[in-house]
Amino acid sequence: MSDPIFFKQPEPVTLGQIAEWAGADIERGDPALVISGVGPVEEAIAGTLVFFDNTAYLDKLTSTEAAAVLVAAKHKGKVPDSAAVLVCKEPYRSWALVLAKLYPEAMVPATKGVAAISERAIVDPSAALEAGVIVEAGAVIAAGVEIGSGTVVRANAVIAEGVRIGRDCVVGANASVQHAIIGNKVYLHPGVCVGQDGFGYAMGPGGHIKVPQIGRVIIQDNVEIGANTTVDRGANRDTVIGEGTKIDNQVQIGHNVVIGRHCVIVSQVGISGSATLEDYVAIGGQSGVRGHVTIGMGAQIAAVSVVSEDIPAGGRYGGAPAKPVKQWFREMAMLRKLAERGNAT
Template sequence: MTDLSFFAPFAPVTIGQIAEWAGAEIASGTPETVIRLVAPLEDASEGALVFFDNTAYLEKLTQTRAAACLVAKKHAAKVPEGVAALVCAEPYKGWALVLAKLFPDAMVPQVQALSSVSERAVVHPDALLEDGVRVGPGAVIGAGAEIGRGTRIEANAVIGDKVRIGRDCVIGANVVIQHALVGNQVYLHPGVAVGQDGFGYAMGLGGHLKVPQVGRVIIQDKVEIGANTTVDRGANRDTVIGEGTKIDNQVQIGHNVVIGRHCVIVSQVGLSGSCTLEDFVAIGGQSGVRGHVTIGMGAQIAAVSVVNEDVPAGGRYGGTPAKPVKQWFREIAALRKLAERGKDA
């Protein structure tokens, strides 16, 4: 099979330039050393840049054949002789800054290169598209929709009537948006669904009566939402996703949920209707949050946890049901001891 790269190779750069981008100090090596590629520690060869930020890979660091490595000061002595050590406070962030310079096209999701509105797109005559909007084949844009300058609508996306989308957004292939207001520089990856009915029924012995969902979805600036995530519209108020929040693939966000600014929500999380996440909350993968619960600012929820009660600001919780992590760890240790005693009984 042809060795095909989907991102254009970068022009060679010196480690002096790399250090400047990453805010790093050249602890060993010379600034004139040339970097021609990036690679993982174990696959690096002459001219490669790598990074080290996890002690699980310490042995691979000691054996790497890279030209240079972004590394924290405490691990710089483990960098092999002949490999330039670029010392920075946070190597992974330094790596991100460098890659953004070397591969700018990878910063923005893109399925196809689009330069205009495709003749095979269906754009309602009452829709308003600012200059520079690009629309892929098969996309449908409804009556009264407004789309800002520089936004790209990928193939087969559906933008509902009266939807507002800001500037410099990317709406991925097969995305569906309805009953929503979307800010600037928002990235929705393929298959995202925004603004469909929330799950609302008045249940009874005679059957389940559908409750009309009459709210909206508000997505603020610089939000990124991963593939196949769903965001239900509000029932009687808005579902809101705050500025800068990052949401992984396959997340379910129920009606009336309010997510603050700069939250991080990992894949397969479920947020039940009317729960609230304050600013800077982080939730690990496959966790669930019960409806009407509030998770305070800066709180962290471990993966595969179930949050049934409010979590205070700054709290670190985990388990089923979720509890402070120190208590959770003590309970796990106690159960382990009981299990060990049972073996001897």
């Protein structure tokens, strides 16, 4: 079996160019030094660039064979004498900037060798697609849809009637979008479902009556939503995802949820209906958020937590139910001591 290379090896660049892209200072090394590739710090070979920002890999840093290292000033003394040193404030962010220059196709995989609109796609005559839209085989574009230039609709995706999608977006393979207005530069990964019914029933002993969900989903610019995530449309108002928010795979967002700008939501989080996340909230994986609560601006929720009450702005909470992390850590320490005492007896 052949060993395919999915991302083309970049052309060699100089250390000086890397420093410019990364916003880094060359602490040691020749700006004309040629960098031929990138790699992990523990597997680097001659000519490669690596980054370091996690002390768990400190022993790997001290023995790396990399040609150059992106590193914070506090760790520059640990870089071997054989490697050039690029000092930056946030090595991981600088690394991201460099990779985006070297591997632009990894940001949004390119569509190659297809016509603008595949002969095997189904596009309703009333749909309005600006010049430069790409629709791959098997995709379905329904009546009244509007799609901006530079947007790619990948294979077997379904865009339902009346949906609006802005410019330079990607709708991943097998994704489904309905009852939605989507801004510019939005990336929906494969299998994302947007705008389906929220989970709404008037429950009772004689059976459960379905409540029609008559809202929409509004997704603002520069949002990225991971594979197989679901975003329900609003019940009686809109579900909203704010500008710049990044959502991981397999997240469930219920009806009427409002997510602010530049939030980060990690895999397998569930957000119940009518919850509100203000700007810059971060939620760790496998956490749950109860309906109708508000998580304040900049708050952070640890993984595997349950948010059952409002969280103040800037709060750091964890546990089930979620509580301030200092309190949570104290309680866990006390439980550990009680368990150890019980074992001792």
